[in-house]
Amino acid sequence: MQFRHVLLMGLFLPASAWAAAGPVTDPAPESTTPPAFLDQIEGKQALDWVRALNDHTFSVLQGDPRYKQLHDEALAIAQSHDRIPVPHVIDGQVYNFWQDATHRHGIWRRTTPASFHTAHPDWHTVIDLDALSASEHKNWVWKGADCLEPEETRCMIGLSDGGEDAVTEREFDIPAGRFVQDGFTLPTSKQNLAWENRDTLLVARDWGPGTMTASGYPFVVKRLKRGEALETAQEIERGVPADISDNPEVFVDGEGHRLTLIQRGLTFFTSSYSIVTPNGLQKLDLPPKSTPVGLVANRLAVKLDEDWQPPAGPKLPAGSLVSIDPANQNAAPMMIFSPGPRQSVESESVGATKTGLLAVVYDNVRGGAVRFTPTATGWSRSDLKLPANVAVTLIDAGPRSDDAYLGVTGFLTPNELWHVDGTDAREVKALPAQFDASNLVVEQQEATSTDGTRIPYFIVHRRDMKLDGSNPTELTAYGGFGVSNVPSYSGAIGKLWLSRGGVYVLANIRGGGEFGPAWHEAGRKTHRQRVFDDFASVGRDLIARHVTSERRLGIRGRSNGGLLMGVEFTQHPELWRAVIIGVPLLDMRHFETMAAGASWVDEYGSQSVPAEAAFLDKISPLDALRPGVKYPEPFIFTSTKDDRVGPVHARRFAWRLKQLGVPFLYYEDTEGGHSGTANLAEIAHEQALEAVYLLKRLVD
Structure with a gap:
């Protein structure tokens, strides 16, 4: 979906002591239905109720x-000023959003490209969110x-009050450096927009009753002209409430x-597209x-996530990048890139420049970057020279030039920013080391899942680690929505965990996109038990290799x-002693009617389909809790402002x-939304809570 908005332990308390610490408003113990x-x-x-749980967690951690x-x-x-500013080139200038101890809400600032490439750029503040928040x-x-x-x-400019996905949109004059008086203003809504021209926006938003899908996203797109009231905007496309979102x-x-499209999100992973023409909408095949x-x-x-037999030409495999002529859809598509069995490319990792296409390609969960250039008969390929055995991210690219920026990182490789000029790439900024990695190493191992599938995982540990099962180990994964989990540098993990003797493990389980669409499909809907089995198999493999034990995992x-x-x-x-459960889905019987849950039916399944309902009921964590089971004490965190989950x-x-x-620990942040806390101080607070929890559970 093309949404813009849209990578640790307390002491055991006996039941009597925990009950005394909690609120007194809960229903009688015999009730199994959560209170309304x-x-x-x-x-x-x-x-x-939340404050009482927060207070208990704070007292412990x-x-x-x-x-x-x-x-x-x-x-x-x-808050380190050594962090690399993330660049976005707008009108020939480099823009960056920045937060630090002085700027809690943050500033949007700009500088020249030449200045940006120096060690100390000359920044000019464009929008001060702290001042704007205070004044409004x-x-x-x-x-x-x-x-x-x-x-x-x-x-x-999109602004969210507290961090939720719903935003207010305001027009900003880039050369003048100020909001446009009487310019376009869109009140708070989950919404998406596109500039049709300087004086016209195409907008999908909440237009009033009956214009939002069951998932809480818009399905009506209108054309809004400058100076026009929202209520008089012209409707150009209307989906149905069963859609996910139309944008x-x-x-x-x-x-x-210029090509203007309307995307109609039929499910989370399927869409239809129409070209906006002077004579109305034309279906894109x-x-x-x-x-x-x-x-x-x-x-x-176009990135393909399923095999495609176009009207002309050969069948094209899932995972490929292809190109089509939107003015002549009868012409055969051209292959840009067809991945191998251990390769993948994600839609978010592809960007068009002035004369080519820049794409990040992963091979066995190791990144590289490729520039594709159109020729008379197809596309030519040039691989950019980047460090080996790293993760690569496309940060910024645009149609005004062949300049672009890439991020390069690894578990022990501090973040680097690379500037791309055509087929030439060079490092322009590097983050100083945030922890001592001189005695740390990275391995890639494989575990065998229950069905025999080999599941790769990365393990970061001390060079002199003893294989005696005594090493405190944190294992993480994602395993869903075709999202790849790749190596990345985290100063917090390095300083707070690795530097204290901890082992860090990242598992590339099914459900993700590490090896293309088939890897994702293998863990979707009623196949999802494979995802859970993959993860448990990695845990058992770590124990079998004597990296850790159930007591330290x-x-x-x-x-x-x-x-x-x-x-x-x-x-x-029985496998884990510490479990951190963040902004989670846990009630899978009812997730479809909670927040944006209806949008994820294509990933998880639906209660309206008997086989899928039976599976969801079986694996739903809320419903799987049983009396008499010895569970580890978890740390659960979420956000009041999370309007997604x-x-x-x-x-x-x-x-x-x-x-x-x-016994459990619970922390609900009152701001920040689903993507995380709203400011750096809150991020540090949460990271410290998790680190204490891990040390108490796995080290003490």
Whole structure:
């Protein structure tokens, strides 16, 4: 989906002591239905309940003598001025959003490319979110800028009050450096927009009753002209409430060609596309599981997530990049890139430049970058020279030039920023080491899952690690939505965990995109038990190799990874001593009616399909909790402002644990949304809480 908005332990308390620490508003123990007040996201009774749990967690974790040092270390890393500014080139200038100790909400700033490449760029503040929040009595969180192309003189700025996905959009004049008086302003909504021209926006948003899908996203796209009231905007496309979301997209190439599309999200992974023409909408002939990723020389580049037999030409395999001529859909598509069995490319890792297409390609979970250039008969390929055995991220590319920026990183390789000029790439910035890695090494191992599939995983550990089962180990994975988990540098993990003798493990389980669409499909819907088995198999493999033991093994995941943690907590409580469950889905019987849950039916399945309902009921962590089982003490965290998954999943799970007398720690941040806390101080706070929890559970 093309959404813009849209990578540790307390002491055991006996049941009597925990009951005394909790609120007194819970129903009688014999009730197994979570109380209705938990569903009232910001209701007084619910927030009082949350505060009581937060206070207990803070007393246990912040009361630990190690907390202050861990917090100070995490905060120093989060607020370090040595961090690499993430660049976005707009109108020939480099823009960056920055937060530090002085700028809690953050500043949007700019400098020249020449200055940006120096050690100390000369930044000019464009928008001060702290000042804006104070003047407007809001808790503004930055959600990005959508800019008019190719001119890039006007941008729509997305601001969220507290970090939720719903945003307010305001027009900003780039040359003047200020919001446009009486310019385009879109009130708060989950919404997406595209610039049709300087004076016209295509907007999908909440237009009033009956215009939002069951998932809480818009399915009506309208054309809004400058000076026009929202209520008079012209409707140009209407989906149906069963859609996931309908959204406009505009592609511009370096030759000035412009292609305006309407994406109708039929399911989370399938869409239909229509071209906006002066005479109305014209269907674009693409397979449902495909994503347009850029326009080059009037050729539309498309990522395929299923095999496609086009009207002309040979069958094209899933995982490929191809190009089509939008003006002549009868012409055979051209192959740009066809991945091998251990290779993959993701839609978010492809970007069009003025004369070519830049793509990040992974081979056995190791990244590289390739430039593709259109020729008379197809596309030519040039591999960029980058470091080996690293992860690569496409950070910025656009149709005005062949310049682009790539991120290069690894578990022990501090983040680097590389500037691409055509086929030449060079490092322009590097993050100083944030922890001592001189005695650390990275291995890639494989575990055998229950069905015989080999599951790769990375393990980061001390060079002199003894294989005696005594090493405290944190294992993490995601395993869903075709999202790849790749190596990355984390100062917090290095400083707070690895430097204290911990082992860090990243598993590339099925459900992700590490090896293309088939790897994802293998773990979707009723096949999802493979995902859970893969993860448990990696845990057992670590124990079998004597890296760690059940006493020293902890796991962590968030969002879909939070669901993974909930399942592992209930299916294999004997394997883990620490379980961190972040912003999770845990009530899989009812997820479709919670927050944006209906949008994920294509990933998880639906209660309306008997076989899928039976599977969801079986694996739902909330429903799998049983009395008399010896569970490890988990740390659960969520956000009140999460309007994507929502905090109700975590609340219901915590309530049920308390009812069963199972000790747990719970933290609900009152801001930040699903993607994380809203400011650096809160990020450091959460990281320190997790680190204390891990040390208490796995080291003490």
